[in-house]
Amino acid sequence: MQTNVINKNYSIPNTIILIAAFLLLIPLSSPGQEIRRQHPPIDNQIQSAIIDSTCLTLNEIYVFPDVAKNMEKLLRKNLKDEKYQNITNLMEFVDQLTTDLQSISHDKHLRIRPLPPRDPNNPVQPSAEEERKQQLERLHNENFGFKKVEILPGNIGYIDFRYFAETSFGDASATAIAAMNFLAHVDAIIFDLRQNGGGSPSMIQLISSYLFDEPVHLNSFYIRKTNETQQFWTQGHVHGKKLINVPVYVLTSSFTFSGAEEFSYNIKNLKRGTIIGETTGGGAHPVEGHTFDNLHVFMSVPFGRAVNPITKTNWEGTGVEPDIIIPADQALIVARTEALKKLMEKETDEGKKKELAWGIKGLEVDRNPVTIDEGTLQTYVGDYGPRKVTFEKSFLFYQRESRPKYKLIPMGDDTFSLEGMDTFRIKFNRDSSGKVIEFVGMYSDGITDSNQKTNK
Numbered sequence: 271m272q273t274n275v276i277n278k279n280y281s282i283p284n285t286i287i288l289i290a291a292f293l294l295l296i297p298l299s300s301p302g303q304e305i306r307r308q309h310p311p312i313d314n315q316i317q318s319a320i321i322d323s324t325c326l327t328l329n330e331i332y333v334f335p336d337v338a339k340n341m342e343k344l345l346r347k348n349l350k351d352e353k354y355q356n357i358t359n360l361m362e363f364v365d366q367l368t369t370d371l372q373s374i375s376h377d378k379h380l381r382i383r384p385l386p387p388r389d390p391n392n393p394v395q396p397s398a399e400e401e402r403k404q405q406l407e408r409l410h411n412e413n414f415g416f417k418k419v420e421i422l423p424g425n426i427g428y429i430d431f432r433y434f435a436e437t438s439f440g441d442a443s444a445t446a447i448a449a450m451n452f453l454a455h456v457d458a459i460i461f462d463l464r465q466n467g468g469g470s471p472s473m474i475q476l477i478s479s480y481l482f483d484e485p486v487h488l489n490s491f492y493i494r495k496t497n498e499t500q501q502f503w504t505q506g507h508v509h510g511k512k513l514i515n516v517p518v519y520v521l522t523s524s525f526t527f528s529g530a531e532e533f534s535y536n537i538k539n540l541k542r543g544t545i546i547g548e549t550t551g552g553g554a555h556p557v558e559g560h561t562f563d564n565l566h567v568f569m570s571v572p573f574g575r576a577v578n579p580i581t582k583t584n585w586e587g588t589g590v591e592p593d594i595i596i597p598a599d600q601a602l603i604v605a606r607t608e609a610l611k612k613l614m615e616k617e618t619d620e621g622k623k624k625e626l627a628w629g630i631k632g633l634e635v636d637r638n639p640v641t642i643d644e645g646t647l648q649t650y651v652g653d654y655g656p657r658k659v660t661f662e663k664s665f666l667f668y669q670r671e672s673r674p675k676y677k678l679i680p681m682g683d684d685t686f687s688l689e690g691m692d693t694f695r696i697k698f699n700r701d702s703s704g705k706v707i708e709f710v711g712m713y714s715d716g717i718t719d720s721n722q723k724t725n726k
Contacts, residue, residue: 309360309387309566316565317354317363321345323562324367324382324569331573333494333555334375341374360384364567376587378553379528381570385561406440414442415469418462419449423692424610424629427456427516428602434469434529437476446473450480451510458517458609461533464547464598468528471502471556478533479505481542483514488536491556493574517612518543519605522590523598527551532576534590539580544608545592547601554586600637607633621715628714632687640680650684650698654709655721668696685712 325342332338348354348370357363364382371380396404415433422428429449435442453459461477471489478488486504493500520534520543531550537543555572562569576584596604607630614626644664651661657670659678666678668688676688684698684706692714699708699720710720 309384311358312360312363313358314349314355317357318349320363320367320382320562320565320567321349323565323567324371327560327569327571331495331558331571332375332380333492333572333575335494337375341371344370344374360566377555377572378551379555379557379570379572383568383570385563385566385568387566409435409440409442414440414445415466416445416449419452421453421456422460422606423632424606424613424626425455425457426606426609427453427459428462429453429459430462430465432465433467434471434473434477434533436470437472442473443476446476447509450477450508450513453513454511456513456516457613458519459513460519460521460602460605460609462521462602463526463530463534464521464523464601466526466530468530468553470529471532474529474533474536475502475504476508478536479508480510480512481514481516481518481537482540483512486540487579488540489532490577490579491574492577495573499577517609519609520545521598521601521605522547522550522592523601524548524551524589525598526590528553531585531590535578535585538590538593539578544594544605545590546594546605546608547592547596548598549591549595550585550589552585552587552589554584603633603637607637624716625714629692631681632692635679635681635687640682642680649706652706653724655724657709657711657721659709 325338325345328338328341329335332341345367354363354366357366361384364384368381368383371382372378412432414435416429416431418428418430420428431449435445437443437446471491475488478486482504485506488502488504490499490501492498518537520537522530522534522545526534526547527550531553534545534550538545554576556574556576557570558573560569560571561567575586578584594604594608610626610630610633614623614630617623617626644661647664647666648661650659650666652659657668660667660669666686667675668678668686669675676691678686678696679689681687681695684700686696686698688694688696694714695712697710697712698706699710701707707723708720709723710718712718
């Protein structure tokens with residue numbers, strides 16, 4: 271057996287390839303069809319060799335030795351019983367092996383995939399240095415997983431990142447530091463991990479260090495092969511300002527996995543923040559990647575297990591249950607609402623309280639849209655001095671003189687918000703007969719102005 275250990279990490283999500291062979295952890299659809307066409311057919315001898323290599327690796331490093339033995343028994347029995355004899359496609363074979371292994375281990379990190387087939391037109395394979403450059407270029411193009419960093423209304427920081435990149439790789443550390451420094455003056459912060467599939471503990475450690483004043487024990491990993499435990503603590507010093515008193519919210523989904531689960535699990539058990547969304551995927555084992563070059567196969571093998579210093583266990587097989595369970599597509603609105611409510615509770619300035627209440631009302635409407643029939647909408651149409659309200663394609667629109675036109679969003683009680691504008695709303699007043707007679711412009715700071723309807 272020819273095997274190469276290529277990486278030790280949490281599982282790598284679909285959007286990142288730290289090591290080229292980790293591409294094979296990605297569920298394959300149309301690319302898989304290409305692999306089926308290019309890999310040569312396999313026979314019983316190759317199947318046996320793959321199973322030999324798989325079992326040897328499992329018995330050497332898999333986190334639970336007894337489970338490794340049971341998995342070996344199943345694969346060898348299936349081979350002896352000719353369960354695989356009609357499988358001649360490499361992709362189909364390793365998919366079946368993965369299914370069989372997981373039927374015993376229930377370990378979502380344990381997978382086998384075919385290596386990318388060699389290009390017959392380019393027999394010279396890239397060197398390790400060339401592969402590293404390609405990986406780094408991909409990471410740069412993806413901004414090391416940081417998809418969006420912004421400040422939402424109410425001075426709420428929002429950071430959406432799709433994986434936890436290894437901090438020592440390229441500019442990953444600098445990118446994370448820049449993201450956290452951009453949010454240095456927010457009053458609350460939301461980490462969106464709904465599309466985050468995992469990554470490196472080093473990035474978890476770096477980002478978490480901005481959230482605690484003194485060093486805090488985040489997590490430990492027990493390594494089966496060496497019988498050692500490695501601890502991860504937050505750093506005492508970070509570049510920039512720490513956010514130690516800022517409320518933290520973490521958004522999760524059923525896709526949230528591995529390293530993203532650890533971040534969520536740490537925050538929850540350290541009582542540093544609120545988890546909002548869906549129960550996560552349930553993968554707590556760090557993995558080691560092995561390639562069997564002569565067999566064109568790659569294997570992701572869990573070599574240890576997470577041990578939380580508070581619970582003394584982990585989220586393997588169970589996932590992280592949110593503090594507020596809500597469908598993932600509603601999690602951001604709920605988190606923003608919760609953040610504004612918490613800020614409002616401790617706010618003493620009446621003006622700021624009104625602005626926070628303004629934001630809460632807008633989010634409530636976003637979550638529970640108000641519908642108004644077209645006949646009622648038509649009653650608002652008209653000229654109000656320099657302002658005009660029109661009805662176009664079943665919607666109301668507002669425009670002031672030569673300024674941009676805005677779609678109106680019903681909020682109830684003759685009140686509307688403007689799509690794309692957070693600081694201005696419209697209230698229509700009616701006379702005793704119910705006829706709309708006045709347009710009142712309302713601003714988030716409490717100022718109002720009004721215009722009478724001129725074409726009654």
